[in-house]
Amino acid sequence: MTDFLDPLPWLIVLPLAWGTLAFLLGPGRGGRLAVAAIALQGVLALQLAGQLIDSGARVYAVGGWGASLGIDLMADGLAAVMLLLTQAVALPLAVYARGYFAAHPKGRALFWPMTGFLLAALNALFLSADLFNIYVTLELLGLAAVGLVAIAGGRQPVTAAMRYLFATLLGSSAYLLGVALIYGTYGSVSLVVLTPLIHSGAPLAVTLAAALMLLGLLLKTALFPFHFWLPPAHGGAPAPVSALLSALVIKATFYLVLRLWLELFAPLTTVAAAQLLGVLGAAAILWGSVLALTQSRLKMLVAYSTVAQVGYLFLLFPLATLVPPDAADSAVQGGVMQAVAHGLAKAAMFATAGSMIVATGRDDIGHLGGIDTRLPLTLFSFGLAGVTLMGLPPSGGFSAKWLLLSAALETGQWWWVVVMIVGGLLTAAYVFKVLRRAFLPVAEGDHVARVPRTLEFSAFALALAAILLGLFGAPLLDLLAIGRAA
């Protein structure tokens, strides 16, 4: 009977099931079901992590066939970390969304089913060990995300969704072409089978495939200069959606880039390519931060901040490629820590931004006066999230920055140090641009309403988690180490 309760398959089946049931229940229904189910998913993710800690990484053959004929799922430390992040972000956001759509019903009709499918896609993607199956999860993820962006209707969101759809389809098509080439070369799409086969002397088709797949995924991750689609999409969607997209969806494709780079295509990676990724990351940090600083709409500011924070993720590649193993380890740890910290903090930031918009009735940084007296907890949460993004201690963001900085100095790549420090200062600039406004008294003609308690506390939980990650990050790194043949 233990097989029946194995958490691994349920992490994929459960969200699919409750998503479908929510659709069955009818427009706007299923919120309570979702919260309960996501809580259960959290338990499952913890249980899975426990299994890994006890007995190491595991491979799961769906249908009992096993690679290459069947599809394998694989759970190692990296996957477990991402799964934990996903459920940890989704649960408070689900609570938040119930309150948000109660106060702000636009777009609630199909939010829950789509969110169910989105979470299913994420969990499936993190667990998949089959290149073609990953393609299917990518499409499920992409369509769910696009649907959620358009969910509230209106000119700007629909335009953003259209642009986002083309970007994500182009990305997954490039990825699919890569898969086709890989299958055409080796006759299999199973990571387990392929990893030992690919070596530095691989045929041109494989190099081409690697380039296509990575490019497609970078487009979906909105790494500069592929970020054009992100700000309108994340800035235009309803707050809970923006939070889900910024916190999780782009992390999924980053996770794939990381996996492919570190494992499947490791023999093909070069220092030049890694430096290029780093340069793009640096450009993203500076460009995104500067644009965030120039925004007048709160959610657009937060969206551009995502563009910038994505850049930090890619600094790990030059720091982890063809360098001494301990430096590489700390770089990868830093990158993953950044992904987790940013996930929590950005979710909190979009959630608090949503609360402020609900309270002031407008998405305008110039009219935040009075927030600090009416919504102190919300503003406090925004500040905490900002601290994480700035990379100040104690926070997950700081731990990430620390690990990346040490890796940079250890490998003598001081220029990344400069980028990270400057990026941190720019982040402070745009975070305080919001805070200083919120400290002002209410302007004439403005009115700041109270918002439901659930909005304030769910956002606070996320921000607090981002901070606590800085104090209790060590166990996460231990989990991450499982199954990494470093």
Added chain:
Amino acid sequence: MIDPWLPALVVLSSLLPGLIIFFLAESRIRLRTTLNLVGAFAKLALIGVMLWGVLNEHEYVFRYTVLPGLDLVLRADALALLFVSLSAALWLFTTLYAIGYLEGAPNRSRFFGFFSLCVTATVGVAMAGNLFTFFLFYELLTLATYPLVVHRGTEKALRAGHVYLAYTLTGGALLLIGTVWLYGLAGQVDFVQGGSLAALPPETAGQLQIIFLILIAGLGVKAALVPLHGWLPMAMVAPAPVSALLHAVAVVKAGAFGIVRVVYEVYGIEFAQSLALLLPLAIAASITIIWGSLRALFQDDLKRRLAYSTVSQVAYIVLGVALFGPLGTIGGLVHLVHQGIMKITLFFCAGNYAETLGIHKVSEMNGVGRRMPWTTLAFTLGAFGMIGVPPLAGFISKWYLGLGALEAGMPWVLAVLAASSLLNAAYFLPILHRAWFRPPPTAWPHEHIPQRGRWETAPLLLLPPLATAAATLVVGLLAASDFSPLDWAKLIADREYLQ
């Protein structure tokens, strides 16, 4: 065994009240006050216990591993306690003063919340056991003081806040770079008496010199070393209690204290000397001393004049650090305490003049001594202390600094001290002359608080400055006795020069 937890408790004793106060309704005045005072007294009690322990060679260390190779360490050693007791004592006075000062003002929950966070950060800085922990609280201090600086919410305040952030966050960034670099070279460097870097291979000397430069630059911003002092005079827009705390204990002292830690307990004074790092530091300090005093001369705004005087006075501490030899050390460390007591007195008084009579400018102070004799008396004591008139606190500091200069073989420093003393006199005595001997104007600029019987102003505004003024006198007179700041500074100096 509770010992390891004592330092953590000292931090929590103001952190928890602060966090609770944030979410208190504006009207819950009594509860807020109680929380503040309970926190303050609890802190003092804990410190008392640890003072006794440390005197008997006992150490209180709290250690928690954040990441592999990255520990959060709180250590209550002699040096830490010197600073912690100062902060805790002055926090109590400032809290009382602030309660009186902000009576009926808006956003008091926010104010006292951040006020407590600010003190939390300061004691954290004081008890930090390694550079990472120090950096953590150093940044927390920046974040906690920003809302206090912009508290009034005026355009001027917001601009000042901007400048303040620009300076301090950049300083923090430099400190971070230096810390990471040093950790990369030497692993995690805990603060230990005599320093720990001397053991490194000689070829790293060059890097160590650069790192020292970066660290001092990062710390110099908060310590307001010229030319990194630009934010300090602007931050004067903050309410008086904030300025008092910023100048006497919190921000500038955090910077100066950091320099003390880096020189004595990271590099080690001998090693720093051997790397030829002390002379440049001494020169920088001397320039700051003179420059600050010169600028102070030309300020008509009372608080700005005091601000520039702070710039110059804090540099005394750095100067003492830079003088190789126990006497210089004693002079610098004891001034850390003395300057705090004297400067907070002066700011309390400045606040009183402004709150009671609306006096903001030196030129408006004619005859104020007759209207507010007690406040003016306190101000006079503080000013004389600053000038270095025996037997007041300031005299003790300058005396030991002078001896230290000779001991370190830098006689030119005596000239600097003399010059700055003259300048101090030049910008303080005119104020006293106006206050005592000029006839009062027919009407004060803006009289908020009328004379009430023997009370020239609100009791909560009058008592704290009198207390601290008295302290200025006492620490000077009883410098030779046990537990005086001087005595404690000697204890520290002995331990730093043990080897």
Added chain:
Amino acid sequence: MSAALLYALAGAALFAIGLAGLLLQPHLLRKILAFNILGSGAFLILVGLGQRDGTADPVPQAMVLTGIVVAIAATALALALARQLLDLTGQMRLPEDRPDAEPVDD
């Protein structure tokens, strides 16, 4: 050089054409068609390379069936969005949206 490989080469051409169309055509309907050509190219390559040694391979065929359904779903959503955009803006192309200029529709 087997017939299957010929299909794959045709697929490569289709993919390139589709890619160019997707990037260059401003009209949404053309973009959507271009995406379908792009996808068909990828499918052809998958099937073609899969049996380049002459033996029919059911696995890529099944994969392509899956891919086709996914492509249908994506196309349907794209068409619906384009249609909605036509209703909202009166044109079948992506406006140069500057979200800052947009009124927040609440």
Added chain:
Amino acid sequence: MKVWLTALIALLCSGLALALGAAMLALPEFVVRLPGQVTANLVDSGVAHPVTAVLLNFRGYDTLLEVAVLLLALLGVFALSHHASGHAHPSAPAHPVLQTLAQLLAPLMVLVAGYLLWVGAHAPGGAFQAGAVLAAAGVLLGLAGLLPAWAQPGVLLRGGLALGLLVFLAVAVAGLPQGELLHYPPALAGALILLVEAGLTLSIGLTLAGLYLASAGWRQ
């Protein structure tokens, strides 16, 4: 400027095509071959047709997610039609000849769909082909103005749309006690696959039809 961009993109695309071609012509021998494995395991797969075996057994998990993708697309369309400027109204009744034709054809198409579903087990065919034919019938009736456009599907319709995925999920989970997700006991495999396919046919038919009918009512 525009011209140069166009030229550049055209150049890059043709470059890609050439690179792909070159890469394909330089491929080594296969390392892994699946056709053999497929035929070897066909007996246990429960169906005789290799593609169906891969689609619903060996790689059934892909299909499970793919069904979710299809339903998700429909959700997206529904979400949009929620805010469609014009409210859904049936298109004008078509010419009587077309109407009668549609009425005649629709039952036939349902029959064909049933056949395709059944034949899929051992010859080309199966749930998707069957579903497509069903959908065609739906669209035909819609065009003939015999079906209302559905902006707001009722509970029954939602049930029909969700049925396929739910059945598939139930079957997938039913395998867990014996082994892994989607594990079919060889003895039951045929029946289970037919069950899944039956559910899928209905839902896919409704979904594909819905993708058309849900947006049919929007005003131009």
